[in-house]
Amino acid sequence: MNAQTTVRSGVIATLAGLIFAAGLALGGMMDPRKVQGFLDFGGITSGRWDPSLAFVMGGALLVSLLTFARIRTRETSWLGTPIKLPNRRDIDIRLVGGAALFGVGWGLSGYCPGPAVASLLIGGIDIVCFIGAMAAGMLLARYWMRRGDAHEEATE
């Protein structure tokens, strides 16, 4: 990448991060109580269930479906860089086991990576601890996966 492309990609990525944060904030997803309130399916019958997360996911998925349906006809991005899509199709123990561990952590804290990162400067020491632990978990996982077999990396 030349310098101009690097600057442009930085501007686009920053803007994408800002819009992402605006969506999370507006959608109520920076409040872990709302996330736990959604995962509390026992609350459907008692009336305390909070479906907000489903509305956020629905809105995001609508745009995402349209975007990925149209991206198939393109080979490069606006900046001329190749469009990199995950290409794995296998369903293995790492996919399911990793998602299960993530689900437990998500349920315990009400934080998934996006809202956690967006809360870094508003959450005080607690969220700093969470993000630090999350970073450690990520590095540990990448180290562990590199040590194991030459499993193709397809992190999203």
Place this chain on the structure above:
Amino acid sequence: MHPYLLSFIGGLLVGTAVWLLLMGLGRVAGVSGIMAAAIDNPRSSAWRFAFLGGLIGGGLLFARAFNIAAVTVTSTPWLIVAGLLVGFGTVVSGGCTSGHGVCGLGRRSARSLVATVTFMVFGAVTVAVVRAIQ
């Protein structure tokens, strides 16, 4: 405005960010993958740090704008345990709520559907256990 409508509009914005990063850079907006690659390989991650910077700065800006106060739902030690599980689990399974849940389902990927159903189910079971103990 009805809170569910606000949530839906928030979702449309998240989708717009996915669209922008994909059309602009050709990259998938999965926060766990972006963060893991950025901290593991910082030298070739300029755009990743730019995205994370926008997310962090935007979080501060819009939390102020919409009057969002920081709350945590559990104690610091449990938050650390949860953080480790979220970090390790998302990297091993190759995505989180954004990577699998929004982008992966948007690509109609069977892998992402399996991952999304799995983390939703385990999240729900965990909340049920926590509520039962409390």
